Amino acid sequence: MNKLCGRALPRVIFVLFTAAISVFCGTNSHAQTADIHVTIGYLDRIVPPPPVLSNLDPVPEDEGIQGARLGVADNATTGKFLGQSFELVEASADSDDAFLAAGAGLLGQTPFLIVDAPAELLLALSRLPEAEHAILFNISAADTSLRSESCSANILHTIPSRAMLADALSQFAVKKRWTRWAMISGDRPSDQLFAEALRNSAMKFRLELVGEKTWKFDADMRRSAGSEVPLFTQDFPDHDLLVIADEANDFGRYVPYNTWLPRPVGGSEGITPSGWSASVEEFGAAQLQSRFREMASRGMRAVDYAGWLAARAIGEAVTRTGNADAGALRDYLLSDEFQLAGFKGRPLTFRKWNGQMRQPIPLTHPHAVVLQAPVEGFLHRRNELDTLGLDYRESGCSAFGYRE
Amino acid sequence: MTRHIVVGLGLLLAASVTSAGSAWAGGGEVWVSNEKDDTVSVIDVDTLEVTRTIEVGERPRGITFSNDHSILYLCASDSDAVQVIDPDSGKILHNLPSGEDPEQFILHPDNRHLYIANEDDAITTVVDVETRKVISQIDVGVEPEGMAVSPDGKIVITTSETTNMAHWIDTASQKIFANTLVDQRPRHAEFTGDGKELWVSTEIGGTISVFDVASRAEKAKIRFEITGIHPDRIQPVGFKMTDDGRYVFVALGPANQVAVVDRETYQPIDYIQVGRRAWHMTFTGDQKLLFVTNGVSGDVTVIDVESQKPVKTIKVGRFPWGATWRPGK
DSSP states (O other), X not given: OHHHHHSSOOOEEEEEEOOOOOOOOSEESSSOOSOEEEEEEEEEEOOOOOOOSOOSSOOOTTTTHHHHHHHHHHHHHHHTTTTEEEEEEEEEESSHHHHHHHHHHHHTTOSEEEEEOOHHHHHXXXXXXXXXXXXXXXXXXXXXGGGTTTOOTTEEEOSOOHHHHHHHHHHHHHHHTOOEEEEXXXXXXXXXXXXXXXXXXXXXXXXXXXXXXXXXXXXXXXXXXXXXXXXXXXXXXXXXXXXXXXXXXXSGGGOTTOSSSOOOEEESSSBEEOSOOTTOOTTTHHHHHHHHHHHHSSOOOHHHHHHHHHHHHHHHHHHHHSOOOHHXXXXXXXXXXXXXXXXXXXXXXXXXXXXXXXXXXXXXXXXEEEEEXXXXXXXXXXXXXXXXXXXXXXXXXXXXXXXX | OHHHHHHHHHHHHHHHHHTTTSTTOSOOEEEEEETTTTEEEEEETTTTEEEEEEEOSSSEEEEEEOTTSXXXXXXXXXXXXXXXXOTTTXXXXXXXXXXXXXXXXXXXXXXXXXXXXXXXXXXXXXXXXXXXXXEEEEEOOSSEEEEEEOTTSSEEEEEETTTTEEEEEETTXXXXXXXXXXXXXXXXXXXXXXXXXXXXXXTTTTEEEEEETTTTEEEEEEEOOOTTSOGGGOOXXXXXXXXXXXXXXXXXXXXXXXXXXXXXXXXXXXXXXXXXXEEEEEEOTTSSEEEEEETTTTEEEEEETTTTEEEEEEEOSSSEEEEEEXXXX
């Protein structure tokens, strides 16, 4: 704390967003009778996006929080019929120390915290004494390690892991018989993590990675992509799909139609696996999209969707159990009783071994969904959704104490 | 397959002969709303052919006739209106105010009040079809869809998809008097003919909850199981009950099946293969035939109720959603 005080005014912003309505409409014939008020915290580590070549598609500053706000508003609408009210308390910080201080502050008010932060900081938050009996919802860190050796029993993940995303793309490639991949990855750490996930997934689904290159150009590709990309891709052995690992959408956008061989592109560009995209419209998703667009004046992104899922998971657990105790809700969320409708055509549940929310992964391009994984034919004895990402035996997570 | 059709048509002929004396003699028409074509397909029940395709407002979904079948009401969701259509001429007579994004509705037995689910606004709107005025708007849960009215007209039900509830509305006061939780994503609701039970389907929950209307307690929960189809893909949506109190036919969405449920035991007893994403359905007046809309395959499966077999598939527009029947002249 002394260290924090010595710094030049760490910026901590607290905003109170009230979606809480405690109007009691009618009675409910189920057991819930006592009024319940639930506060949900939202904590954002403001991270400026890395510089990218294109000025198109800036990352919205309110990514994540808008989804959580919509989820809490949905909870409040449901809750008003049951005497349950929900409130979102928001905080954001632009330094790690301020983030942890704000986190400790929020955890003093509520055990339910929706967190938009990088993996290391999320783990530091989870180790705070105040977080011991809390439930932290990870809505942005896709690191597969958080679902494996680095997992923490007080973190549930509503954002898919990179392993889930890569497996979705692999299943699609198997269905298309695009079994030979070439890969271009960026040199940022997140790109390398995604590249690793794609490599592992290709092995898992018996795809062949025939060539790999790291993107190291620093020229402005808006001027030279047409001349550079053909040469850059010329010496790849023949392949069916060119896979791009470029999480900041920096160079990937200049690859399609500029490759030496006429080949489809997938991964961070072209056909893209994600937790959510503005082009998803099946399974009633059009309704969620239009409600979100009305509120946020933009399309819903994967982190927004993960924020919405986190808020709704809390709301659903409170509604079904009539209880707002963190321990009871955690037990319920990880039980067979819990399921959430998330506009993906299947009930969403949490994996008991690592706290990851099971979910279908849409494979999209900007104007349509191509396919939603799990792809038909990929079977699993427990749940087809467990063909995506770390299954029980693949996960090195033991913090949840789950044994099969 | 060919043999099935021949047998089916044979039954159909037998059906028309035996029902010749009834008020519903002469098969009439089935009207189907095509959500992504902005049209309604009219199927002649005698020939099982589409005889007319009528252009309507944007994103037509809920569809029902007035009690004397002289007027068709249609939810044109993206036009934010309920359209009133003359079924003989196919002309749109006028629009009723409906609130935003009307998805589904139910006509009260008084033939005068439409209860409309406004999906985007979490509201149920009550419209007087004679004065063409909104007489009430009732706050309900997120994404209201399923609508039902009790046979005595005293209770209207709205189910809300994201709130996962059935809201019980007292039609005298136009206020909610009770809310009952159901499984994930309720889609459709119906009262039994005697008014004693309310059935609610839940798409993602994969169940139908049966409530005792007097106590509003859940008295049964129906689950479905089909060999070779993952439980997650068995998603009950629209359903209809036979007047004899024996069967309930349930469209199971992406399972591409219609379940037949025994109303006495609350158990599924048979499954009928239909087209892709079975959604809603309607009986003919004599309940000999059942027409099921298949959203993804863009067609309607005709089921012979007695034999519980499909007899024909009829191509309609894109994403057929609702279906309703009217007698012939």
